Amino acid sequence: MQSPGALEISRRDLLVASAATVTVAGAPSLAHSQTNTPEASTGTNVSFTVNGERLELELDNRTTLLDALREHLYLTGTKKGCDHGQCGACTVLVDGRRINACLTLAVMHEGGSITTIEGLGQPGNLHPMQAAFVEHDGFQCGYCTPGQICSSVAMLEEISANIPSHVTDDLMAPAEITAAEIRERMSGNICRCGAYSNIVEAITEVAGRKT
Amino acid sequence: MRAFSYECASSIETAAKAAASTDGAKFIAGGTNLLDLMKLEIETPTHLIDVNGLGLDRIEPTPEGGLRIGALVRNTDLAADERIRRDYGLLSRALLAGASGQLRNRATTAGNLLQRTRCPYFYDTNQPCNKRQPGSGCAAIAGFSRQLGVVGVSDACIATHPGDMAVAMRALDAVIETIRADGTTRSIPIADFHRLPGKTPDIEHVLERGELITAVVLPKPMGGKHIYRKVRDRASYAFALVSVGAIVQPDGTGRIAVGGIAPKPWRDEAAEKELPRGAKAASTRLLADARPTEQNAFKITLVERMLSAVLAEARG
Numbered sequence: 001m002q003s004p005g006a007l008e009i010s011r012r013d014l015l016v017a018s019a020a021t022v023t024v025a026g027a028p029s030l031a032h033s034q035t036n037t038p039e040a041s042t043g044t045n046v047s048f049t050v051n052g053e054r055l056e057l058e059l060d061n062r063t064t065l066l067d068a069l070r071e072h073l074y075l076t077g078t079k080k081g082c083d084h085g086q087c088g089a090c091t092v093l094v095d096g097r098r099i100n101a102c103l104t105l106a107v108m109h110e111g112g113s114i115t116t117i118e119g120l121g122q123p124g125n126l127h128p129m130q131a132a133f134v135e136h137d138g139f140q141c142g143y144c145t146p147g148q149i150c151s152s153v154a155m156l157e158e159i160s161a162n163i164p165s166h167v168t169d170d171l172m173a174p175a176e177i178t179a180a181e182i183r184e185r186m187s188g189n190i191c192r193c194g195a196y197s198n199i200v201e202a203i204t205e206v207a208g209r210k211t
Numbered sequence: 212m213r214a215f216s217y218e219c220a221s222s223i224e225t226a227a228k229a230a231a232s233t234d235g236a237k238f239i240a241g242g243t244n245l246l247d248l249m250k251l252e253i254e255t256p257t258h259l260i261d262v263n264g265l266g267l268d269r270i271e272p273t274p275e276g277g278l279r280i281g282a283l284v285r286n287t288d289l290a291a292d293e294r295i296r297r298d299y300g301l302l303s304r305a306l307l308a309g310a311s312g313q314l315r316n317r318a319t320t321a322g323n324l325l326q327r328t329r330c331p332y333f334y335d336t337n338q339p340c341n342k343r344q345p346g347s348g349c350a351a352i353a354g355f356s357r358q359l360g361v362v363g364v365s366d367a368c369i370a371t372h373p374g375d376m377a378v379a380m381r382a383l384d385a386v387i388e389t390i391r392a393d394g395t396t397r398s399i400p401i402a403d404f405h406r407l408p409g410k411t412p413d414i415e416h417v418l419e420r421g422e423l424i425t426a427v428v429l430p431k432p433m434g435g436k437h438i439y440r441k442v443r444d445r446a447s448y449a450f451a452l453v454s455v456g457a458i459v460q461p462d463g464t465g466r467i468a469v470g471g472i473a474p475k476p477w478r479d480e481a482a483e484k485e486l487p488r489g490a491k492a493a494s495t496r497l498l499a500d501a502r503p504t505e506q507n508a509f510k511i512t513l514v515e516r517m518l519s520a521v522l523a524e525a526r527g
Contacts, residue, residue: 040216040258061217061259064246084247085314097287097316103243104317107217108261155312163291166307166447171296187447188311 044107051119059106066090068106069116077117077146088189091147092116098154117146129153132202140193148189152203155185177207212249219261223390223425226260231392231421233258240283241317244326253343267425276431282321282424289320298432301456304439305379311448321424324377328370329450330359341367342412361503361510363473368412372405372475378456381476382468386428392421405475435460436525440517453510455517459525463487472510490519
């Protein structure tokens with residue numbers, strides 16, 4: 001009988017293999033892509049940096065940054081939840097700011113610098129926020145977790161930059177790190193398992209270490 | 212999503228010209244609403260003109276003592292700007308009450324004004340919707356209308372403008388600056404910018420084909436207490452059932468704009484004259500022409516109670 005660990009590895013391998021197949025079959029070269037008018041190409045070359053690596057891609061204009069990361073670069077840590085900017089599972093950092101990768105086109109990020117969960121930390125070299133999520137059990141199924149972690153890392157930077165929030169009492173006072181502030185600022189990341197209280201504890205611990 | 216060609220605009224003049232001369236062209240800035248709608252094929256542009264590189268991302272003082280906000284200033288940056296926080300707190304508060312941290316980092320000042328309704332029947336392509344498909348009918352009027360408009364609506368459409376920022380801009384009497392395809396510019400007071408639905412709910416604003424918003428100008432600071440109060444179905448990251456943006460002066464006079472109840476930020480200067488007489492007098496005047504459905508009639512009461520709370524907060 002196969003051990004659960006072996007099953008997990010084979011599932012992951014299968015995912016990578018099928019993603020590669022889809023890309024080969026589903027990404028025609030620019031010359032062959034659909035066009036509306038003879039001169040209008042529906043594909044574009046774009047180059048940006050992902051987790052420190054400079055990359056060039058030839059993409060159908062419709063490709064979201066999320067799909068470019070997952071289906072073209074096989075960085076499947078970034079998750080597709082709703083694909084409409086409502087859940088936050090696709091949160092990545094672009095030029096240091098958190099955004100929904102599902103609601104932006106890859107071709108709009110020429111020259112940009114993108115950091116995904118894979119770039120924040122790796123097994124054996126975890127980002128403090130990743131370690132804190134493990135320590136505080138800040139997840140159950142784990143699907144929203146990469147988005148939660150990317151979002152929380154950038155969120156603490158936003159507080160450091162003195163960006164106010166909806167629950168900030170005094171707009172002219174320095175931004176504070178409180179549970180209420182963390183909850184409000186993380187409201188763009190939905191966790192349907194309901195691990196919120198542990199997520200707040202994990203973020204609070206990292207924030208405490210920073211200040 | 213339908214296929215489209217893509218270009219990065221090199222100047223505001225060429226962007227406006229290209230948008231006017233290319234069939235099916237649309238500008239894209241933050242893209243947070245447009246791409247959402249393109250995935251559902253509610254928006255089907257065949258050409259996108261990316262305006263993000265046009266440098267319209269600064270907030271500068273005007274000779275009149277106000278501020279000129281570039282069309283591409285992101286919601287986060289506008290809300291966090293020290294001058295906005297100090298002199299136009301209502302605008303900061305409204306922005307921070309909207310969307311999520313991720314969306315505010317992308318969404319722009321101009322795009323926010325042009326965002327489309329979140330009426331569920333506009334989003335559901337299996338349903339009739341006069342805004343999405345003119346002449347098909349309105350499923351909302353006899354449907355689930357709890358979230359929808361009570362005033363300024365028509366027999367063709369009861370959708371609302373969903374935003375928070377525009378409510379604050381309306382209370383502040385912001386002016387929208389544009390450039391047209393022929394290179395001429397104009398200034399449009401926000402009161403005249405959004406159109407009421409009437410028989411053509413698909414036409415939502417007064418911009419011409421190819422016309423590009425370049426800035427939104429705020430008048431000089433007007434003092435007073437700035438309050439933005441929003442009632443919604445969850446504590447964060449939800450559209451308003453009703454929102455009230457207010458600037459109340461020490462003498463009890465003030466400005467009130469209301470969101471979540473109409474196809475545009477709803478303000479009536481005659482209702483503001485009633486403010487010293489209290490919330491009931493002002494809200495009665497503000498909603499004199501309201502025609503709610505059974506499901507959203509509660510908004511009439513809610514506006515009065517929120518106004519009452521806002522006036523109490525202003526006094527306190």
